[in-house]
Amino acid sequence: MAAVSNYDIVLLDIEGTTTPISFVHDALFPYVARNVSEFLTTRWDDPEVQIHVRTIAQQANEDVKAGIASAIAIDLDADSADEIRGKVLANVDWQMKADRKIGALKGLQGYMWRFGFESGTLKGEMYPDAVEAIKNWVKVCKRQVYIYSSGSVEAQKLIFGYSDHGDLRDYISDYYDTKVGAKTEDSSYKRIASDIGKQPAQILFISDNVLEIQAADKAGLQTIVSIRKGNAPIKDDCKFKTTTDFRTIPL
Ligand SMILES: [Mg+2]
Incomplete structure (x- = not known):
């Protein structure tokens, strides 16, 4: 993968990124x-x-x-x-x-x-490499991880709080849903950056949705497209960096 560099914040989508789309x-x-x-x-x-x-x-x-x-x-x-x-x-x-x-x-x-x-009937399904990377970003690298998903913040907290890898909420600094704006609008990413108090370029956004990646890129964030089994295929001419395993993302 081409280098991403000098990011302080990781902003993660859930469906198709940390969690299989099929889970929903x-x-x-x-x-x-x-x-x-x-x-x-x-x-x-x-x-x-x-x-x-x-x-x-x-x-x-x-x-x-x-x-x-x-x-x-x-x-x-x-x-x-x-x-x-x-x-x-x-x-x-x-x-x-x-x-x-x-x-x-x-x-x-x-x-x-x-x-x-x-009640334990539902458990948030996480890709193991995503969990490992989240833990490394926070514990080893002292970076902060945020979530931006179209599911409600309440639902996001449940998925991370009751995940198949235990309670991961301690690793997540904050959660955003579409109250901050649509995920395909660059203004949403600018709003998130200003809310976190960072420059857009200090934020690395990872999502399976290329339209979301385009919007984040336009807002000045660094981006990586998440390729997972079951995700919609990415076009061959996609100009963005991609990953199939978060552990390959440079810390
Ligand atoms: Mg997604």
Whole structure:
């Protein structure tokens, strides 16, 4: 690999970078699909569940107004609890099948994942070389590692806190999600650099998504494309550095 140099900060994507893309589709989403009905039945009176129900109802009603065919209106005042629960379940089902990335759905998923991770049913899957590199960067090189992922910060902390390599949160200085901006916008990376208090060039960003790498490069960050089994293939004319194993990245 061509040299990367003089970076103080490592900024990591998760899916396709530290963690197999399949983890989300083979573990996280099925966990929600399998358990959502039981969750909404046994925890219906939990105030947090009610917050997610209200948010999903609001989104569903906006979707109906916007003319989205699969959306069903949910009337929190007129519908019975059973009707609301049934409509919320149907709503979550179609949103997940459509792989919708909407805040209302993410909120409920995040809530459920917390139980899944805390109970030991779910474990964040990490590439061993990524874990080794993260530990070396922090413990040996005294660099700082940050995460930037489209999954919510809460979900990111669960994946690193309950990983198959133990609790890795001590190694992570902070977490960013799309609240800081889209991962394909260079302004997001500038915002992260200024938030960390470093020049963009002092930050090394690693991601499997070339559009994200392009945006980070435009913002002045150093970049490496993560090549992993199961990732979308990278074009032959890709001008960015690539790695298949984090241990080959110069410390
Ligand atoms: Mg990714």
